[in-house]
Amino acid sequence: MSATSSMPKRPSDPLDLVDVDSLLTDEEKAIRAATRQVCADVVDPHVMQWYEEGDLPARELAREFGRVGLLGMHLHGYGCAGMSAVDYGLACLELEASDSGIRSLVSVQGSLAMFAIWRFGTEEHKQQWLPRMATGEAIGCFGLTEPDHGSDPGSMRTRARKDGDDWVLNGSKMWITNGSIADVAVVWANAGEENGGIRGFVVPTDTPGFAAHKLTHKMSLRASVTSELTFEGLRLPADAVLPDVTGLKGPLACLSEARYGIVWGSLGAARSSLEAARRYSMERIQFGRPIAGFQLTQAKLASMATELQLGQLLALHLGRRKDTVGLRPEQVSVGKYNNITKALEICRTARTILGANGVSGEYPVMRHANNLESVLTYEGTVEMHTLVIGQALTGESAFR
Incomplete structure (x- = not known):
């Protein structure tokens, strides 16, 4: 048998160059597909209008997301789905592929507000709020x-x-x-x-x-x-009062939960922008040929695709560790620091492939790039995560 005949088949997704999908279980793929479908049904047809208007029908969306179990999905009991960290990460990626604001709605609901009550609240707090928050009845x-x-x-x-x-x-x-x-x-x-x-x-x-x-x-x-x-x-x-925590360890524990979602979510914005640029490059004719056939364009696409896959592998590794032994703060910082900076770079590079069309709302690229400027800052700026990583490397705190 020749070497070429024994080579594995190319993945069905051209952006999955190193077969990250092969590392996912069928259940994980099903959760990803379900999240992608609800976004396609209730978000994608309207999100550009919401963005232009500067508003969001958040209550209606929360009920839709609650209906499919996305709110507090990684929490157990009280009407929550009890899914894994990897399941939650994959959902965050799909939500942010639609828009960072959509992922933020789910993240703040589940990983900040619900998680704080679930982790530190009284039984009365949990019974009063978590079941209604899981369905989207309460925000x-x-x-x-x-x-x-x-x-x-x-x-x-x-x-x-x-x-x-x-x-x-x-x-x-x-x-x-x-x-x-x-x-x-x-x-x-x-x-x-x-x-x-x-x-x-x-x-x-x-x-x-x-x-x-x-x-x-x-x-x-x-x-x-x-x-x-x-x-x-x-x-x-x-x-x-939340009885089971004092000091900053309470809010910081909640932020670690939400930052983990950003590790995955930012890649959704990057994937959407890369796919828009890839398709555009094959359709846009300049100098008598698709711009996808020019070396400079291919260099951009290759760099973006490689960084996207590396970010996905990092997110998946952190997710598997979160599900088994948990994550240390610096590990979450490495994930957010790397993936958000790389995702923003991907969106900006994708914009250059689209040229002037890159700033048009007909394509998602500029919207994603603008959104990621906020994601870069919230729940820990790049500078703060840099110092968390630096302290882990040196044992020296440079925060003050």
Whole structure:
């Protein structure tokens, strides 16, 4: 038998050059296909309009996503699907291939608000909120970032003080996804050293003293609801506090969950942009031939495809470890640092292949590139993840 006749067949997906799909189980592929289908049905036909309008029918989408088990899908019990980290990652990739704002809706709901309640809340918190959040009946948000304190949450100005058996919150939060449509907010506040320092609170958004204002004039993540939260004399009962965590380890644990989703999700934006550029290059005729036949174009496509596959292998490796032994913070940082920077580079390079058409809303590339500028920053800037990795390498903290 000749060497050529024994070669394996080429993958059905031309972007899967190293057969990453062969590492997935049939169940994982089915979850990916189901997520891709719901996006094709309820997101893709409308997402460019939502982006242009700077709005999102988030409640309607949440119910659709809840119907197929995407909300809190990696959590167990309380109506959640109980799927694996790899399952969740694959879903994030497909959601962000439609739009980063769509993945953010699911990520904030499941990996921030629901995870905080699931991991640190009382049984009453869990019973009250998680089943309704899993179906999309109730929407959650996560209040950590403040107008003047993003990368340094330990310096937050939102305060919680004891007043008898109650807690009283005053302060504000900024850049909060789902904030103005949320039914419940997980809010982090400084309660003073005598009360454990940073504490988390489960806050129904109809509580007097709570207000949310939708942010406008965004040039990125436009198909997403982003808000400022304010608390003025917001009075909560004693049992509103998350009892099982004090200090920054609570919000940082939640952020690690959400950052893991970004490791996968950013690749969805990259894949969508690469595929748009690949198809365009085969259809666009210049100098009497498709531009796909020119060496410079092929060099761009080869580089983008290679980085995409390497990012997928990294995401899958981290997902398998998360499902078995768990992830250390620096491992999540490596994933976000690499995949978001490479995804943004892929989108920018894809735009050059499309030329002037790359800025047109008829193609997804510029929308993805604009969105990834936000993803690059939120849930840990590139600089902060760089320092996490640097500390793991040297044992020296360079944060201060």
